[in-house]
Amino acid sequence: MNIFKAMKPERVYTNAKQIPWVSLKSEGINVALLDFDNTLGPDHATAPTEFSFECVKEIQEAGIRCCLVSNAKSGRSAGIAKVLDIPCVTYARKPEPIGVRRALDLMKAQPGEAVMVGDQIFTDVIAGNLAGVRTFMVEKLYRKEIWYVAVKRIPEKLVRLIARF
Numbered sequence: 001m002n003i004f005k006a007m008k009p010e011r012v013y014t015n016a017k018q019i020p021w022v023s024l025k026s027e028g029i030n031v032a033l034l035d036f037d038n039t040l041g042p043d044h045a046t047a048p049t050e051f052s053f054e055c056v057k058e059i060q061e062a063g064i065r066c067c068l069v070s071n072a073k074s075g076r077s078a079g080i081a082k083v084l085d086i087p088c089v090t091y092a093r094k095p096e097p098i099g100v101r102r103a104l105d106l107m108k109a110q111p112g113e114a115v116m117v118g119d120q121i122f123t124d125v126i127a128g129n130l131a132g133v134r135t136f137m138v139e140k141l142y143r144k145e146i147w148y149v150a151v152k153r154i155p156e157k158l159v160r161l162i163a164r165f
């Protein structure tokens with residue numbers, strides 16, 4: 001796959017609640033693969049927030065099943081998923097597609113009926129594109145993020161400038 005193509009999400013939204021979940025369901029989307037850090041909650045949080053719960057509820061009410069796909073250590077992401085009462089793939093190794101594929105297996109879903117939603121090109125978008133699912137990027141939920149993510153925002157800005165999204 002062309003490297004720029006792999007880095008480009010299909011759509012960009014301000015946050016996960018802005019995604020038109022009901023119309024996505026009518027387009028054949030049955031599964032939402034969700035990043036957590038700065039997508040559903042604060043970066044490196046240990047528990048979901050009200051926003052996390054609202055997103056999951058809205059997605060589920062549209063008839064779409066949720067699965068957390070996180071690069072975080074199994075303890076932290078599994079704990080969050082448990083509180084949210086949704087399945088979870090930990091150590092997803094995004095941008096490799098392996099975690100997204102594991103999530104599809106777990107959800108018994110085909111790539112064509114799933115969308116990966118996340119705030120980072122160099123993890124979520126690439127992983128989703130390589131796994132053949134639809135990819136929606138969201139702007140980071142909070143300004144605060146760990147240094148190695150903050151560093152990646154610089155090349156990310158450049159990619160977004162070049163690829164215009």
Ligand SMILES: [Mg+2]
Pocket residue numbers: 035036037038039118119120
């Ligand atoms: Mg993230």
